[in-house]
Amino acid sequence: MAIRVQVAAFQPGVELEALHAANAGIGAVVGFVGYVRDYNDGNAVAALTLEHYPGMTEKALAGIVEQAGQRWPLLGVEIVHRVGHLLPGEPIVFVGTASSHRQAAFDACNFIMDYLKTRAPFWKREDTPEGARWVDGRDSDQSAARRWD
Amino acid sequence: MIEVRFFARYREALDSDGESLAWSAELDSLDALRRQLLARGEAWQVLAEKGLMCARNQELCSLAEPLADGDEVAFFPPVTGG
Numbered sequence: 001m002a003i004r005v006q007v008a009a010f011q012p013g014v015e016l017e018a019l020h021a022a023n024a025g026i027g028a029v030v031g032f033v034g035y036v037r038d039y040n041d042g043n044a045v046a047a048l049t050l051e052h053y054p055g056m057t058e059k060a061l062a063g064i065v066e067q068a069g070q071r072w073p074l075l076g077v078e079i080v081h082r083v084g085h086l087l088p089g090e091p092i093v094f095v096g097t098a099s100s101h102r103q104a105a106f107d108a109c110n111f112i113m114d115y116l117k118t119r120a121p122f123w124k125r126e127d128t129p130e131g132a133r134w135v136d137g138r139d140s141d142q143s144a145a146r147r148w149d
Numbered sequence: 150m151i152e153v154r155f156f157a158r159y160r161e162a163l164d165s166d167g168e169s170l171a172w173s174a175e176l177d178s179l180d181a182l183r184r185q186l187l188a189r190g191e192a193w194q195v196l197a198e199k200g201l202m203c204a205r206n207q208e209l210c211s212l213a214e215p216l217a218d219g220d221e222v223a224f225f226p227p228v229t230g231g
Contacts, residue, residue, distance in 0.1 A: 034231050050230070051157050053223060056207035063208075081230060093231050113231060119209060121223075122230025123157035134158040137200060137227025 001069075001077045003061045005052060007084040012094050015078055019096045023075045028102040030109040032095045038088035040135065043128040050083045050092070053121035057081075064115040068097070071111065072104040079112065081122065111148050118145040151182065151216065156225040162195045172218040179203050179222060180212035200227045 004010075012033045020029045036048050065077045076098035086092060095112050099105040124135040154167035176182050183203075186193050204223045205214050216222065 052230070053154070053156055053204075053207070053225070056204060056223070059207050060209070117231040118228065120230050121156065121204070121225065121228055123226065124229045125157070134161075134226070135229040137229055 001062075001065055002079070003058055003065065004080045005054075005057050005061075005083060006080065007082065009082070009090060010080050010094060012091055015080060015094050016096055019076050019078050019098050023098065025100060026075050026098045027100045028105040029076075029096060029098045030102070030105040031097075032093075032109050032113055033091050034093040034113075036086045036088045036090050036092055040126060040128075043126075043130065045088060045126045045128055047088075047127045048086045048092075049125045049127075049132075050086065051123045051125065052081075052083050056121050060120045061116065064112055064119065067115070068108045068112050072097075072099065072108040074099050074104065074108055077108070077112070079116070081116075081120075083122070114141070114145040114148060117141045150219065151176065152221040153182070153186075154221065154223040156223065158226045159195050159224055163192055167223075172216075176216050178212065178216055179205060179210065179214045182216055182222060183212060183224065196224055198226070201225075202227060 016031045020026055038045055061079050074097055078096040080094040082092050095109055097105045097108040118141055125132055151170045151172050153170055155163050160166050183196050186196055202225050206221050
């Protein structure tokens with residue numbers, strides 16, 4: 001299991017390969033990559049700034065990974081989340097899950113993203129033509145997380 | 150002492166990323182602490198928002214969570230990572 005919160009860019013393909021290389025018993029790897037969009041809520045977005053709660057962020061992500069491990073037979077999990085200044089088109093987040101078979105890897109990846117979106121202390125601030133604004137939490141993210149209750 | 154921290158929109162609204170406060174027996178929950186902060190004036194009303202989230206010692210919790218001397222507490226708006 002690897003969790004990284006970093007300013008530096010990353011290459012999703014490299015992360016995905018590393019996850020598989022760790023264990024020859026892995027039959028399925030699922031990777032999710034979240035990117036910065038160039039629009040949100042009707043406005044063009046020129047850049048994003050991601051703030052987080054150092055210390056708590058890593059603990060929250062580790063807790064989410066632990067819960068995923070209790071629900072599915074995982075052979076590897078990796079989370080990379082960027083913070084700081086990001087431009088449209090850049091990857092923000094990578095979540096990779098590895099298992100013997102695909103269903104566990106798919107479901108665990110989905111679960112981790114739903115919980116990350118609603119429980120990990122990150123906040124996005126976007127630069128738009130009308131000025132900078134904090135992104136609001138979405139009800140749809142809350143309901144997506146509740147389906148795992 | 151209680152270490153209180155604010156993040157994102159709340160940090161900006163309060164023009165503070167946090168402070169140390171003296172602990173007292175009346176501060177028996179995160180909500181008691183929040184109410185003490187709300188009494189400071191208008192800028193602090195962000196802490197009355199419906200979506201407010203909070204953490205005690207870097208773990209998400211509810212406002213009913215008990216508070217103890219030496220705790221680190223954080224108040225923040227709904228998270229928007231990913």
